[in-house]
Amino acid sequence: MSCVQPLLEIRDLRKIYPAPRGKAGVVRAVDGVSFSVRSGECFGLLGPNGAGKSTTLEIAEGILSATSGEVLYKGAARGPGFREEVGVQFQNTELPLYLSVRETLEFFSNLFTRRMPLAELIALCRLDDILERDNRKISGGQKQRLLLAMALVNDPDLVFLDEPTTGLDPQARRHLWDIVQRVRARGKTVILTTHYMEEAQILCDRLVIMDHGKIIAEGTPRELLDKHCAGASVVLPGATGAAALSGLPWKAFDTGEGVEVLTEDVSATVRALLERGFDLSRMSVRSRNLEDLFLLLTGKDLRA
């Protein structure tokens, strides 16, 4: 445990909503979440839709109020200067209408006292080609780059990114990862939510995995994999009937796309599958990743 003061600290955060009409009880969107983010690191909140990642993030940003719990920034409650020092990219935000990309950046930049020079920001987020284009006429990837630039206009110390690459094609996603890494190289602290395990593995120094409003695992991607995912994943695309493997010492799941077995002994697993009559003609074996870890911890697919 480092004795260096964390940049952001979340303590026992809860957000409880009344249950939807016709249902009893309450909805615990965030249920006792605690973590801390060190200066200069990229911290990830990984989990499926509805896990409570965005709610946690929006409480940390000061957009939502918490039902209970504490958010400390630089060791104290967030003061009036907080908004000047952080940058926020929301998951779904419309851009201001009838403005060009350049005008949008100028507008948001002038809402802050501290500002990153526009030329620097434009180069960082690779917006040179579309500067004079109307906001309504840019592609999904360009829009995400602009939204990221809007989060950086004030040269923030801490940047919140809520699912920055959701809905993007692989190339646009890689472009955005590249920009996030360049932002990090400038010494910025980044907190991001994602449900792409690959994104978390590439970008995050440390992460928490969330489900049903709770943290179910925490650590560096390597630590999490070493701790929970030694071994391999045997995948049978198109197969069903994981229940037939219930007597074995490994966990087997019907993932919807096939059967997946998380095993420490591939040879024994293959023998067991053959004995139980599984067709191995399309079988593949791979080392485990965070997605398998999530499957192991919750019994469900990360993107389900």
Add this chain to the structure above:
Amino acid sequence: MMRRILWMMRTRNREFFRDRSSLGWNLAFPLLIVAGFALIFSGRASQLIQVGIVGGPEAARPAFAELLAAKHTSFVVVDSAERGLDRVRHHRLDLLLDPGASPPRYWISESSPKGYFAEKLLLSGGGAAGSAAGLSREAVSGRDIPYVEWVFPGVLGMNLMFSALWGVGWVVVRYRKNGVLKRLRATPVSAFEFLSAQILSRILLLVGVAAFVYGTIWLIYRFECRGSLALLGFTFALGAVSMIAIGLLVASRTQSEEFANGILNFVSMPMMFLSEVWFSLESAPGWVRAAAGQLPLTHLVKASRAIMNDGAGLAQVQGHLFALALTGAFLLALASAIFKWERD
């Protein structure tokens, strides 16, 4: 703080001017309405002599039976002499007769040519011969206000109302729904700064649009504003504040554009029909007039009409201006107090 307000104003103005359909509508709508009414009512005044009778034609029988039988003359019921006088003054009645007074009284405007003929008609009537000498004659000074000139301040006021309610109320709800408000909340912008920028931007646009429409109508019809243009501009600015305040109040918490639309219609329709934009409420029941008298659009229309048509000065319209300022200040304070960026 000022820089943030100015930049938000600038952005809102850009949005307004670049939204060509909305801009075109804001400018064309009042022009079309005024032009339409000018066309519809341009011939009416020359066809008939209009005589107002306190208590209605029945009250004038039998003494004025011949007058009532005159051709090309229409008779209008007037509740009281006081309420008919303004219409004589503006030549919207050629003659006003109070047959129930003792002696019977009539009023004409000396400067009205049709008033002259109406008087001749009244005095030459055989039935009135016996009483003609006993009639009490009162001259009213004033000049002809064509309907288009009378209706114009009302149309300007109505346009200002629609533009303020939808241009602020509906737009803020749209911002809330599409996340623009949420995005602004993640910046140092405060609710006060955001609301101030919306108000200031809209006041500038509304007064600008009103000036453009006024100029265009003036170029076409060449009527004059008998009062001070500065006072008229000030009246419109105050009217804009109170209408914007209503728009912001509607928008302070509303989440749905459809709901906001319904509420804005619910607010604007009574004002459109009860604020004397199109017709005078002189003959409406007392309670309707009392209710209409509270509406901000009524104050705006009455004040601007008094300034434009009658040359009223600050002293004559200060009651209306005070009411507009009070409504605006109260509703703005309320809207700011209950404003929410978004649902928590």
